[in-house]
Amino acid sequence: MGSKEESQIRDLALAPEGRRKIDWAAAHMPLLNTLRERFEKDVPFRGLKIGICLHLEAKTAYLAEVIQAGGAEVTVAASNPLSTQDDVVAALVDKGIYAFARHGADDAEYGAHLRALLDRHPDALIDDGGDLVGTLHRERPEQLPEIIGGCEETTTGILRLRALEREGALAFPMIAVNDAYCKYLFDNRYGTGQSVWDGIMRTTNLVVAGKTAVVVGYGWCGKGVAMRAKGLGARVVVCEVNPIKAIEAIMDGFAVMPLVEASREADFVITVTGNRGVVGKEAVAEMKDGAVLCNAGHFDVEIDKEALGEAGPPREVRRNVQEYRQRDGRRLYLLAEGRLVNLAAGDGHPVEVMDMTFALQALSLRRIVEQGRQWEPRVYPVPEDIDREVAKLRLATLGVRIDRLTEQQERYLRSWNLE
Numbered sequence: 196m197g198s199k200e201e202s203q204i205r206d207l208a209l210a211p212e213g214r215r216k217i218d219w220a221a222a223h224m225p226l227l228n229t230l231r232e233r234f235e236k237d238v239p240f241r242g243l244k245i246g247i248c249l250h251l252e253a254k255t256a257y258l259a260e261v262i263q264a265g266g267a268e269v270t271v272a273a274s275n276p277l278s279t280q281d282d283v284v285a286a287l288v289d290k291g292i293y294a295f296a297r298h299g300a301d302d303a304e305y306g307a308h309l310r311a312l313l314d315r316h317p318d319a320l321i322d323d324g325g326d327l328v329g330t331l332h333r334e335r336p337e338q339l340p341e342i343i344g345g346c347e348e349t350t351t352g353i354l355r356l357r358a359l360e361r362e363g364a365l366a367f368p369m370i371a372v373n374d375a376y377c378k379y380l381f382d383n384r385y386g387t388g389q390s391v392w393d394g395i396m397r398t399t400n401l402v403v404a405g406k407t408a409v410v411v412g413y414g415w416c417g418k419g420v421a422m423r424a425k426g427l428g429a430r431v432v433v434c435e436v437n438p439i440k441a442i443e444a445i446m447d448g449f450a451v452m453p454l455v456e457a458s459r460e461a462d463f464v465i466t467v468t469g470n471r472g473v474v475g476k477e478a479v480a481e482m483k484d485g486a487v488l489c490n491a492g493h494f495d496v497e498i499d500k501e502a503l504g505e506a507g508p509p510r511e512v513r514r515n516v517q518e519y520r521q522r523d524g525r526r527l528y529l530l531a532e533g534r535l536v537n538l539a540a541g542d543g544h545p546v547e548v549m550d551m552t553f554a555l556q557a558l559s560l561r562r563i564v565e566q567g568r569q570w571e572p573r574v575y576p577v578p579e580d581i582d583r584e585v586a587k588l589r590l591a592t593l594g595v596r597i598d599r600l601t602e603q604q605e606r607y608l609r610s611w612n613l614e
């Protein structure tokens with residue numbers, strides 16, 4: 196059976212709108228276009244089944260098509276049902292890609308979709324957040340030897356892979372794409388920075404200038420969110436648990452204080468920690484009437500919805516905005532049910548940023564299928580030559596040239612004996 200009969204999606208008739216979205220993204224992804232040409236020539240994935248579990252929107256869809264162009268049979272499932280765009284998924288199925296994803300799928304359907312992807316017996320994987328690799332290790336031990344290896348997109352997924360590795364349970368090599376310079380310096384920082392505020396603004400239609408934005412977590416994503424909040428005219432307060440990151444935030448010009456104190460002043464609270472229960476009862480008790488809360492960390496566990504909803508269930512007051520009334524009458528607003536606000540209430544990162552990230556994914560996947568069988572089952576960094584190649588390709592597409600080390604300078608930098 197082909198992809199149209201086997202896939203589980205909302206409606207194939209949505210494909211033309213999805214195709215327009217993918218075409219727009221593809222037109223702004225010169226790195227992936229270069230790789231597509233290479234893959235069409237070299238066919239590095241010939242005869243292989245590739246399973247992809249990512250946020251299913253236009254840019255990811257184009258990555259799936261580039262891998263298909265390299266000879267793979269591609270199957271996609273969603274890494275988050277709220278970020279799935281049904282029209283984009285339909286367009287993929289129309290192109291012969293197998294898809295198991297529906298916007299708004301509940302937990303049971305989400306799990307069933309991951310299993311349906313695994314039923315297609317992929318040879319290699321791309322995962323985002325670790326749910327696919329986790330399901331495989333928990334539920335399908337017999338399938339583990341079939342997998343050559345894979346790539347993981349995000350910070351949270353890499354934490355889970357490292358936990359598997361520590362227990363000696365990781366069954367195949369995985370490349371930690373998130374930890375490449377060309378990923379976190381641009382995607383986590385500039386991508387999350389821009390798209391989180393895009394998501395908040397399009398969802399609430401509220402002004403940012405003159406307000407207090409509390410950013411919880413000052414990692415690569417948090418830095419971007421704080422930087423763009425400042426640019427929009429907000430007063431920014433950072434909350435951290437890591438003293439070094441806290442100093443970094445201070446030196447970057449932000450106020451730093453514990454979350455409970457910051458909550459009293461917050462107009463916006465944005466969590467980006469990758470941790471759970473970060474905004475809990477104590478912080479909720481301090482928040483002002485009208486405060487807007489949202490999350491940009493991978494899972495919807497950073498804002499404690501039970502603590503928010505102690506006085507009763509929320510009501511939807513605007514698309515993707517839930518009002519939680521507190522016992523004393525204060526109204527607190529949660530965006531996108533606490534899921535990643537930039538993806539669940541927006542289009543995710545800007546296209547050009549994802550062009551770099553997905554070029555890393557495509558090249559890392561190629562490396563894994565070509566060499567992964569000889570590698571130990573461990574978590575590997577993106578090979579340095581791939582990171583540099585992506586940076587060079589990006590500079591070339593920008594038309595920017597840079598200087599080169601002279602031979603003398605290279606020798607100088609390599610030597611210890613400077614006589």
Ligand SMILES: NC(=O)c1ccc[n+]([C@@H]2O[C@H](COP(=O)([O-])OP(=O)(O)OC[C@H]3O[C@@H](n4cnc5c(N)ncnc54)[C@H](O)[C@@H]3O)[C@@H](O)[C@H]2O)c1
Pocket residue numbers: 349350351352379382383387411412413414415416417434435436437440467468469470473491492493494535536537538544
């Ligand atoms: N929204 C997106 O599109 C997007 C993109 C990339 C990554 N992510 C996700 O965002 C999250 C953060 O990623 P990152 O790359 O910035 O990670 P990171 O590890 O660089 O930063 C996380 C920061 O949160 C801090 N932190 C942890 N627990 C805390 C707590 N209770 N209170 C305050 N601070 C706390 C840590 O000290 C750290 O500085 C991850 O879940 C990642 O998967 C989301």
